[in-house]
Amino acid sequence: MKRALYLSLFCLQLFIQAHAQELKYAAGQNQWNGDSLGNHRAVVQVEQAAGAAKATIDWRRRDHHTDSEIIVVDGQTTQRILNVKAENISRESGDIFFEPVSGPGKYYIYYLPYKVNGRSNYPTATYLKRTETATEVWKQNIASKSVAARVTMLESVNAINSFYPMEVIAKASEVSQLAAAHASKRYLVFPEDRMHPIKMTDDLPQRWILTGAATDFKAEVSPGENFSFQLGIYPLKADLKNITVRFNDLKNGNNSIPANAFSCLNTEGTAWDGKPLKNTVNVAKGKVQALWCLSDIPSDIPAGIYTGTVRISADNEPQYDVQLTFTVGAEKLHDKGISSPEKQTRLAWLNSTMAQDNQVISPYIPLKRNGNSIDLLGRKLIISENGLPAGIQTFFTPEMTGISKTPKNIIQAPVNFQITDATGNAEKLVAKSLKYDVETPGTVGWSATSSSQNISLDIKAHIEFDGFVAYEMKVTALQDIALSDIFMDIPMNRDAAGYMMGLNLKGGKRPATYDWKWEVATKNQDGAWIGDVNAGLNFSLRDEKYVRPLNTNFYLQKPLLLPASWGNDNKGGIRISEKGDQVLVSNYSGARTMKKGESLYYNFTLLITPFHALDTDFQWKTRFYHKYNNPDSIKATGATIVNIHHATPINPYVNYPFIEHKAMKEYIDKAHQDGLQVKIYNTIRELSNSAYELAPLRSLGHEIFSPGKGLGYAWLQEHLGDDYIAAWYVPELKDAAVVNSGMSRWHNYYVEGMNWLTQKVGIDGIYLDDVAFDRTTMKRVKRVLTQNNHPGIIDLHSANQYNKNDGFNNSANLYMEHFPYLNRLWFGEYFDYEKNSPDFFLTEVSGIPFGLMGEMLQDGGNLWRGMVYGMTNRMPWGEGDDARPIWKVWDEFGIQGSKMIGYWVKNNPVKTDNPAILATSYVKGKSVLVSVASWAEGDADFHLKIDWKALGINPAKAQIEAPDVKNFQNKSSFTKGQAIPVAKGKGWLIIISEKP
Incomplete structure (x- = not known):
């Protein structure tokens, strides 16, 4: 009986394979213009002269544009043929009748033509609808005059546009046959090698019809290799919930590849902040989910064949075992295969903890606590018994050229966090304990508890060596209570509060009085900077659900979450007022009721400015050249550093500077010989479609990439389908990017990538074009860029963020948490250097109140005004704006x-x-x-x-x-x-x- 069943299944598989034979697929060399004809065509051969030819194309398309235009071109004359008729068009196949005007020969059928609309760097491809171009006379005679046209191959305009093999869909009949062959299975698992990334979630690839569902996976690996493979999950009967993947040892006699050398990227890992990460993976019936499995092959393992299993399970579903057979070679990989990223060897970087330890970074000095006073570079924080700041001081000289012994008080009195009952009477919070939990050179942390009869306040806080202070303040109701307000007053010294930016105000003189309310749907505002040149305070109000929003054109698509505490259904706000020599910043949340046991988090962060003294000599001797050019030509200008943007021969793809790394190293070596330093463009805001890891990253859902409406350039629509935000596009390279989600494991990859580029390629730093990561990642990046005495120079460019699409935030305020690790600012497009005040220059452009210096960009800047702040423009931006005379x-x-x-x-x-x-x-x-x-x-x-x-x-x-x-x-x-x-x-x- 069992033998007969196996024989039946075997015969059925042969039937499926026989009916799923592949066409020839080829990648072109850009022989045609994809932006006018589309990126895909069928090449057909007509063998005899006739009035009409019929081509039946099994195109197996993943797209849904079955109503798209069909364009037929004569291969001999390259002219479009107008007598064309399409019938029986589906995603699986289509019949195309056309007039072979040149007789026997080659003809091209383009089936996804589109038109590009919108800005050149933010285009949208609109697919052309099918039109009737054939004459009625010709159409009436198709049946009697047509001959068969043989489809010789399906061709993409180039390799990156190819659908083969993982985006060539299986036909519905084939999927049905496959399901019937495994009728007893609840779900199928398709083991797949790393060189064929799973890209479709709504269709099975034809490749799996040909290979069939398997219960084993075989691979050749090397000692010391970061090896990866995939498990394609396909539910047949019902949705799968909470998928888990468990490995056991792969054994060869007494030797083994231990189970802990394996992990599943989709279900577990290490988050961007170094904390363990667990993901719930669910797969809907009829969908496809790729599970990427990582293998850290031991470097000292003997050659041989190692076998074991990986077990897939889901809630209330049977387990599915796949046998693994790894043939380990004799040659050890000393770089873990990192030099071959096309083999997905760098996926392990996603779980990296490199540079996570909060070690002090130059020029900062270790923190020093003396009682409740904590000293840091040029500043001091004094803690009250209740855990809140009692004093904040700076010691920078007015010129910002050094540190003096005379303090300047930023706050005049302790920060006051107050809770008032329904009658307006203050809850008498009694401080019970203050203890220091963490004391390292880079971090000092403390906790404190205060309580009244009705309310408890638990504080966890820490300060870091650069002047960043984070407070977690948990307010808990000890019984049901009605409150008129919960607020925090920051009583600033008027002498340290002359300027302000944030909260819907451009940088400039602080107003005497000001009121602000939350508007997170349209305003990227949760705090401000108030200060003077040599003393200031940046603050942000948050709760425990804070998520970094998107920025730079995309804020409205992922805005701030209104803090349940401070926002209080938009009852909260900030009120600023003057009284004598005090400036009171009152952060209030308004009336509310709390149930017994209910907790609210009144979290906030502080940045004590300036971060360090000005390094004016760096400004005078370090001269940027912001364009790819021959190093000899750059040196002749007097520049000392060249920034290599993307869309250049050695760094072609946006935020993915790894593909042309050999050419990049050659260039950098030559520049170093000429006495130049070289920095490259690389940030996280978006990622090129040329990234080798794009498909694995997409398999992680929204962890790496933001959800969105899709669209954008044709490649994105054709290969990603939907659920993404289209980003920057370079027409010359057809490099199309998608927007990243914010804080994710891609930051771990980014840190590892920066380390590799520093150590192996020799970059001297990075150029940041706006920033989509937080200060934790910035610190890590600075550590790897500066290790082993590398210069690690970072300059930041920002377009003016004070506009609708960016939520009316101030660039300097938005990026202030990164300022401690920057060497120069370049602010930027849409900054108006002609109509804005000196106070705007000082606060929003120059960087001087924070220990930085800058340069100008928009229209070359204003050279006269710029020099008042030590700024020029940047080479090479035209003869009239040439920085060399200055x-x-x-x-x-x-x-x-x-x-x-x-x-x-x-x-x-x-x-x-x-x-x-x-x-x-x-x-x-x-x-x-x-x-x-x-x-x-x-x-x-x-x-x-x-x-x-x-x-x-x-x-x-x-x-x-x-x-x-x-x-x-x-x-x-x-x-x-x-x-x-x-x-x-x-x-x-x-x-x-x-x-x-």
Whole structure:
């Protein structure tokens, strides 16, 4: 009986395979324009002259555009044939009648043509609907005049567009036959090798019809290899819930590959923050789910054949065992196969914990606690007995060039967290315990408990070496209670609260009073920065469900979640007011009721600014060239660092700088020989469709990629289907990207990738074009970029985020958590350097209040105003905006080693008598380079007010000269007390020195 059943199944399998024979599939070399004809065609051969030919195409399409236009082209003349008729069109096949106008020969049938609409870098492909182009006379005679046209192959415009083999669908009849052959099974498992990533979730690939469902998987592996394979899960009878994958040892005599060397990427791993990750995997009936299995083959394992099993199970379903047979070779892989990423050897990076330990990063110093006082670089945090800040101080000099012994208080009194009952009376929270739980050089953590008869407050908090402070504040009702408010007051020192940005305000002078309410659906706002140049505080209000939103064009598609605590159904808000020398920042949540045992999380974060003193010499000697070019040409400009953007020969694909890594290393080696440093574009906001790991990442659901409406460029629609957000597109390379989800294991991969590029390719840092990851990943990246004395230079560009699509956030406020690890800012597209105030320049563009310096971008910036903050534009951005003339002035003056004293410093030795015309001094010895810029409404003049004693210059011997600077100013000399004219929006570079 059993033998007869096996024989029946065997015969059935032969029947299925016989009826699923494959056509020839080929990848073209871009012989035709996919953007006009589509990316796919059938090549047919007509053997004899006739009035009509019929081609039956088993195209097995994964797309659903069965109503798409059919374009037939004569292979001899390359002309379109208009007498065409389509019949019996389905996803499986179609009959195409056409007039073979050149007689016997080759003809091309294009079946997915589209038109590209929208912006060139954010296009949408719209598939053309079928039109009637044939004459009625020709159509009437099809039946009598047609001959068979032989389909010789199906061809894609190039390799990346090919559907073969994993996107060539099985026919419904084949799937039915397969299911009948396994009628006793609840679900099927298709073991699949790593070189054929599973890409479809709604269809079985024809490949599986040909190979059949298997109960074994065989592979050849190497000692020390990161080996991966897949298990394709296909439920036949019902949805599968809570799929688990368990491995046992693979054995060869006394040797084995242990079970703990295996894992399933889809069900378990290590999260971006280093914590264990468990995922629930469910698969609906008729859907396909790829389970990617990782194998860390021991490096010392003897060669031989190792066997074992992997067991798949699901809730209330029978187990399914797949036998594994690994033939281990003799040659050990010393790099774990990382140099061959097309073999999915880097999937193990997704579970990396590299650089997670919070080790101190230069220039920061270890934290030092003395009682309840914690010292860090240039700052101090003092903790109250209730766990909240009692004092916050900075020690940076007004010039931001060093650290003094005299503190500047950021807050005037302890932070006050208060709970008031329905009558407005404060709950008398009594602090019971304050203890320090964590004390390492990088982190000091503490906990505290306070309670009243009605409420308990449990605090867990920590500070890190860069000035980041995180509070988790759990408010629990000890009995049912009605409350009029739960609020937190931050009483800031007015002298440390002159400027503000955030909460729907552009950077500038802080208003005397201000009220703000939550609007998370349209506003990426949950806090602000308030401060001065050498002292400030950034704060953000959150709860335990906080998730980092998307940014840079995509905020509205994944906005902030309203904190249940602070937001309180939009009753909460922030109120700022002045009283004497105090600025009170009151963060309130409004009236509410709480049930006994109910808890709310009033979490918040702080960033104590500045992060470090200015490194002005780095600004003067480090000169960026932001374009791919020959290293010799770049060196000739005087630049010292080249940023290699994507869409370049050595870094072609957005945020995936691994494919041309050999060419990249050759370029970097040559640049290093020329004394140049090289940084590459690589961020996480989106990922190229050329990434080898795209299919495995998609198998993780929404962990790596954000959900969305799909669409975008044709490749995305044809190979991803739906449920994604289309991102940046490079027309020249047809490089199409999709938006990442935010915080995910892709950050682990990113850190490992940065480490590999630093150690193996020799990059000197990275260029960030906006940031889609948090400070944890930024710290990890900085650690791997700077290890072993690598320079690890990071510069950040941002387009102005203060707009509708970005939720009206301020770029500097949005990215402030990353500032401790940056070397330079480049803010950026859509920043208006002409119409904005000096306070906007200072707070949102310059980086100076945070210990950074920057450059300008939009329209070349304003060179006169920029120099007041030590900024130029960046090479090469046109002759009129060329930075080299200013670099020349720097060098001739000898600006390296000078002391920068900005107009914002009270004792600036050189001022003007016009409040709309500002001056910054670069003092070196007995000479000073004075940068003057005008914000006057029209042409104006000014007088220099010079503190000769502070400069150490004898006024009787002084000379005041403006050097000739191309496209900036003509050479001029001035006398003491002379009125100096300045054109609207411009300024001067003036050198004051003693005559020899």
